[in-house]
Amino acid sequence: MREIPIGLSFDDVLIVPRKSPVKSRKDINLRTRLSKNISLNIPLISANMDTVTESKMAIAMAQNGGLGIIHRFLPIETQVYEVARVKRSESVFIEDPLRIAPEKNLLDAKHIMEENDIHNVLVVGPSNQLVGIITHRDLLFEDNLNQKVESVMTKDVITASKGTNVEQATELLKKNRLKKLPLIDEKGILCGLYTTKDILNLRHSNGAAKDQKGRLLVGAAVGVKKDFLERTQKLLQAGADIIVVDIAHGHSDLAIETVKSIKKEFGNVEVMAGNVATKEATQDLIAAGADVIKVGVGPGSSCITRIVTGSGVPQITAILDSVEGAGDIPIVADGGLKNSGDIAKALAAGASTIMSGNFFMGTAETPGLAILKGGQKFKVYRGSASFGAAARRREREYGEWDQELENVVPEGVETVFPYKGSVRDIIHQLLGGLRSAISYGGATNISDFQQNVELVRMTPAGFRESNFHDI
Ligand code: XMP
DSSP: OOOOOOOGGGGEEOOOOOOOOOGGGGGGOEESSSSSSSSSSSSSSEEOOOOOOOOSHHHHHTTTTTTEESOSOOOSSHHHHHHHHHHHHSEEEESSSOOTHHHHHHHHHHHHHHHOOOOOEEEEOTBBEEEEEEEEEHHOSSSTTTTTGTSBBBOOOOEETTTHHHHHHHHHHHHOOOOEEEEOOOOOOOOEEEEEHHHHHHHHHHOOOOOOOOOOOEEEEEEESSHHHHHHHHHTTOOOOOEEEEEESSHHHHHHHHHHHHHHHHHOOOOOEEEEOOOHHHHHHHHHOOEEEEEEEOSSBBOHHHHHHHHOOOHHHHHHHHHHHTTTOOEEEEEEOOSSHHHHHHHHHHHEEEEESSTEEEEESSSOEEEEEEEEEEEEOTTBBHHHHHHHHHHHHHHSSSSSGGGOOBBBBBEEEEEBBOOHHHHHHHHHHHHHHHHHHHHHHHHHHHOOOOEOOOHHHHHHHHSSSOO
16 A cells, blocks of 8 residues: 555644744744735734634734634625724724714614714714714713704814824824814815824734724635625725635635636735645645635634544644645644644744634634623634534524525534633733744744744654643
8 A cells, every 4th residue: 555644733743942042032023924915913813703703803813913804604794894893993094984964863873882882973964064973971861862963962073174194183182182083175074084092092002913004904704605706895895904715625616716706806805715735725726816825624623524524634734735835925824723832833834824713712802792601601612614603604594594404514513612801811821922932943033933943743752741741
């Protein structure tokens, strides 16, 4: 029989320590390439899974320098709304501020504020001329929320003219002790908004991952069937910075054709494509136009693809092989990471970033409410190909479970996980470990680390020795 090559995973290797120039872990720079044309300040991406990434997670990831990919198991309008929420959350200049008509009632204004987590809404007439502003303080002592907005709003709003830049806006906000500064043109038409909060955030958030307009970066996933072109178009209009072609078996004609059509239709768009586990697959997707390749077939914590189909490649080998076929195109190591050491091993194998669901599951920023059981809080985590995920999708599409569900052959599982609190604490721990790992690798940044790093294979005895033992 032909010799069968060995496939290695995270627990089969260690990073060989090297002489380190690092005096403090704070000096280690974690900036890395996401795709051909986009960089991140940290190499962490939250997975495009329906129990992991919607706007709340994506905002937290980007504020910390990473990226969230909004999952695709939503109606187009809802996914677009989630992307817009991220883009709107911290832009220094809001081009398209939220607004309400004067004849709407206070309850409508309250809903807009609550849904968008804001404290003021601008009031505009039929041709978009600014007529007032309504704030949450205006609503606090109002018993009758059926009153019209115009009867309670502040009419004298301090404004600035179209074209005012950030420095001029900062001065005006400071001088007049304002929270909001709407911009209007010569006809009084609303054409943008500066807020004190966003300007202060900009000053304090030099680590956040932002686009050229100062808005947080966000990605969005699309499938390979039905509405993917319409979905992509609307996601891009909403400001998505990268489109992720999300298919379990990314080395397929369907995936290749999808990448090609998105590139052809929209030209200047960054596309992440996957998932794959071989050199050939990576080359095929790059030839189709992909700007970053997502690697991982079956390593995920909620995945049973390898059990159900017997198919996959252990993740360190999958990354090494894909990197070999990728040339200058970056690789995302997706799934199967259990700790910060695994992030370092994925980067050592050549990945530029990692994607995880497991690290971030159970946090406050994941979608859905926590379940309370026996006085303890839990949150759901499920594979995108689990029975639960399929049922939820059909429920969304048809309003109920149906016969088709009997045909589902799950390749993922579903579980509840103890509530972990904010994702920021998790990110802090992961980055601390990663910085230390890069220092063990004798480097001060990811690129130097990758150039000089050496991996060593270990036996089961080495793996046993690696964890705490005999205590
Ligand atoms: P972790 O290990 O972070 O992995 O939980 C997250 C990645 O797992 C993939 N994924 C799946 N793979 N069946 C699979 O075979 C599934 O149901 C499934 N759901 C998610 C996906 O690549 C994700 O980023």
